[in-house]
Amino acid sequence: xxxxxxxxxxxxxxxxxxxxxxxxxxxxxxxNDSGDTWQAVQHGAETTEDEYLLQALSVKDVYxxxxxxxxxxxxxxxxxxxKVTTLIIPDARKGETTVDICAGSTAWQNSxxxxxxxxxxGNFYLYGYNNAEYPGYGLMLDVGKNQTIYSFPYRxxxxxxxxxxxxxxxxxxEIYVSLHTGIGxxxxxxxLYVFQMNHIATPYYLDINNLVNSLNEKLSMSYNxxxxxxxxxxxxxxxxxxxxxxIGVNPDTEIVPESFYCGNHIDYxxxxxxxxxxxxxxxxxxxxxxxxxxxxxISNFESEINFNYNDEGNIVxxxxxxxxxx
Numbered sequence: 242x243x244x245x246x247x248x249x250x251x252x253x254x255x256x257x258x259x260x261x262x263x264x265x266x267x268x269x270x271x272x273n274d275s276g277d278t279w280q281a282v283q284h285g286a287e288t289t290e291d292e293y294l295l296q297a298l299s300v301k302d303v304y305x306x307x308x309x310x311x312x313x314x315x316x317x318x319x320x321x322x323x324k325v326t327t328l329i330i331p332d333a334r335k336g337e338t339t340v341d342i343c344a345g346s347t348a349w350q351n352s353x354x355x356x357x358x359x360x361x362x363g364n365f366y367l368y369g370y371n372n373a374e375y376p377g378y379g380l381m382l383d384v385g386k387n388q389t390i391y392s393f394p395y396r397x398x399x400x401x402x403x404x405x406x407x408x409x410x411x412x413x414x415e416i417y418v419s420l421h422t423g424i425g426x427x428x429x430x431x432x433l434y435v436f437q438m439n440h441i442a443t444p445y446y447l448d449i450n451n452l453v454n455s456l457n458e459k460l461s462m463s464y465n466x467x468x469x470x471x472x473x474x475x476x477x478x479x480x481x482x483x484x485x486x487x488i489g490v491n492p493d494t495e496i497v498p499e500s501f502y503c504g505n506h507i508d509y510x511x512x513x514x515x516x517x518x519x520x521x522x523x524x525x526x527x528x529x530x531x532x533x534x535x536x537x538x539i540s541n542f543e544s545e546i547n548f549n550y551n552d553e554g555n556i557v558x559x560x561x562x563x564x565x566x567x
Contacts, residue, residue, distance in 0.1 A: 261350045276356070292465045292472070296503040297457040297526065300450050309449045310396070310423065317375040320392045324370065325392040330354060330381060332388045333366050338487070342369065342404050353380075357397065358407050365416055367407060376458065377422070378401075382442055384416075391442040395434070397410055399424045400486065406431075408511025414438050417516055419509040427523075427533060430507045435548070435556060445556040447546070453504035455561060456520060462501045471524065473497070481566035486537035490529050498534055500525045507539070516546045518561065539566045 301307045331337035331354070336437040340352045349355055357367040364386055372381025380395040395407065410417075416436040423430030433447040442514050461474040464485075471480040487496050506521035521541050524534030545562035 264470050265505070283514075291467050292463040295462040295464055295471075295498055296500040297435065297460065297462075298500050298525070299457055301452050303502055303504065309453065310432075311395065313378065315377060317372075317378050318474070320378055321370070321394040322392065324372075324379075325381065325390070326331075328354060328370070330368060330383060330388075331356075331389055333359065333361070333383070334364070334386075334388065339368070342398070342402055346402065358404050358410055358549055360407055360416070363409050363413050367418065378543065382436065384436075384438065384442055390473050391436075393444060395446075396420070396422050396432075398422060406509070406511065410515075412515045417509070417511050419511075423507075428505050430505070431509055433509050433542075433546075437555065439554065440453070443555060447550075447559055451508070452518075453507070456503040457501075459521070459561070460501075460503060460564070462522075462524075464498050466497070473522075473536070473539075475564040480564055481539055482535070483536035483566075484536040485534055487524075487525060487529075487532050487534045490532045494529060494532075496526055496532060496534065498524045503542075509546075518543075518544045518546050519562075536557075541565055541567050 245378075247489075253264050268383065284399075287336055296559055300309055326508045331339050339354045339356050340348050342355045342358075355369040355370050355371050356442050359366045364384060366383040368381040368383065369377075370381065370392075372379065377398045378394060378396050380397045382391040382393075383389065391452060397420050399422050401421070401424045403424070405420040405421065408417040409415060414437065416438065418434045418436065420434070421429075421431050430449065432449055434447045435447070437443045437445065460477050461477070463472045463474075464470070465472070469485055471483050472479060473483070485496065485498065490496065501522055501524050503520055503522045505523050506519075508519045510517040519541050522536060522539075524536070526534065533558045544564045547560045547562060548556045549558040549560065551557045
């Protein structure tokens with residue numbers, strides 16, 4: 242997993258600076274009409290005198306390089322297609338097999354192809370390229386009644402070696418692949434690809450940075466110190482209320498949250514033609530930067546992902562449906 246989070250002290254400084262700048266904006270008034278002001282104003286969330294708003298963090302606030310994952314290594318991107326031409330990819334339709342991702346890394350040593358997952362009823366088979374220099378990079382699709390290989394230099398796993406989840410639309414023209422590529426302490430992030438099967442496999446990547454930023458832009462949260470509860474708003478409408486749960490500090494420690502971030506836990510669930518986004522929210526505090534806050538009464542949030550198509554029928558973007566607290 243190749244990304245680096247900013248340190249707790251750096252995050253604390255960012256949150257404090259943001260709050261100070263927001264306070265100045267409240268006194269001086271907005272400098273333009275772009276909407277980049279206090280989040281409650283932007284989203285129409287209303288708070289009482291006993292509550293205050295938490296500041297939303299962006300990907301750039303949380304990650305030192307300004308993005309969730311590093312870019313695919315250029316050296317691998319340039320060489321991968323040449324490497325694929327030398328590979329012998331098994332044809333599962335004929336009963337041919339290779340080592341399974343679930344077998345573990347010790348079983349991969351003698352194989353440069355790893356079986357990841359499949360939808361046999363749709364003649365869709367997913368493989369990963371096994372290379373010690375670029376571990377976890379190189380995704381290969383075998384699609385159709387007769388073997389047809391498509392290869393992409395995408396990362397497909399992290400060191401935990403979790404098999405990707407796959408699904409398809411009811412007509413079989415779109416294949417959904419959720420790759421579990423960001424696993425670590427307090428983090429579980431999956432990346433979504435949609436392969437449109439129109440004579441060739443055309444990939445669409447749901448950009449994880451845009452997704453996370455969209456969540457943090459459209460969600461608002463307020464905190465009531467008296468009741469110690471967090472209220473969650475989606476584009477100005479209250480959708481949930483929860484007590485605050487915190488780990489990493491003494492249970493008797495008074496916690497005053499200042500910000501929140503949706504992006505440490507991102508996953509997808511496939512139900513026919515529907516793709517559901519499943520995510521969690523973290524709550525941050527300056528006074529206790531080592532504390533990890535979450536919403537005690539909410540296990541996660543869900544939203545449907547709706548794609549935008551151009552005149553040729555290709556996916557060109559996405560929208561999020563209504564957020565539901567679970």
